Amino acid sequence: MEINRFIEMVVKQSIDRASQVLSKTLRAGAKIELESISAVDISQATERMMAEGDKEVMGCMLDLGGDIRCKFLFVISSKDALIFTDLMLRNKLGTTEKLGQVSESAIQEVGNILSGCISNSFSKDFDISVMPSVPIVFTDFLGGIFSNFIFEGSEQEDSIWLVQAKFLVVKVQIECEMFLIPHTQSFFHLQNPI
């Protein structure tokens, strides 16, 4: 499954913008550590994540819909979600001690802002309409969240495009990851008007 180079460039630009928006949201520099777009076999991708499966994370999952379709997932370790919450509330670090409604809401809002930024980027670059759905937040092991994400995003295909971006929030040295599964058919028609 070949990935169109132009679409790859647009996706990478949207991730760059998402990184800038993440920095502004947290008021802490966020840089992209890893960015990849690849066609992957579903079982291999799931196995790879299952290998890291014992890490408890908070995940925010949603769908981008409209003129294109795409599955979105943002994950962060539960421990780092507490730091994110303090950064968003401009609290002294360490103020939020337990996961709960506030930290879930913080991760929901980060997912909302990042997915909104990606949607806006696609909308501007292709002159299309893309709207994110209401995010759902989970606390679970990474393997479980990721398999669910892959299962829902694959739509019974054997292989998918998987976009992966790892962000490092420099000030507090925490990592978080964002994944996208573009629905290939909905992206192919984007080549025509350009």
Added chain:
Amino acid sequence: MKAKILIVDDASIMRKILKNILVSNGYDVVGEASNGQEALELYKKLKPDLVTMDIVMPQVNGIQALKTILDYDKNAKVIMISVIDQRHALKEVIDAGACDFILKPFENERIISAIEDCLHPKAKDTKE
């Protein structure tokens, strides 16, 4: 007298952030709603001077809620605050009668200036 404001956002952290900004700038946050349906109910009950409204929300979204509130009270002042920065959505909220549109993430000053402009609109320059 302090202006009465209703905050509508499905993320409790955003409501908390907005409430902190508004209260520290002398506004009275009279209510909070987490979706468009609750927003209309609270609008009727609390009669706020201004509403801040998110767009992407469960059940009834912010654009639908904006239209419903303006159907109920054509003088309602509603500021949309959203991550959605797309031509079709902006056109829809402006056509529906939103007072202003603020993109997330925002600076505190942008919120305050938008509220002041909506509550106290300057007379338009009528020079021909």
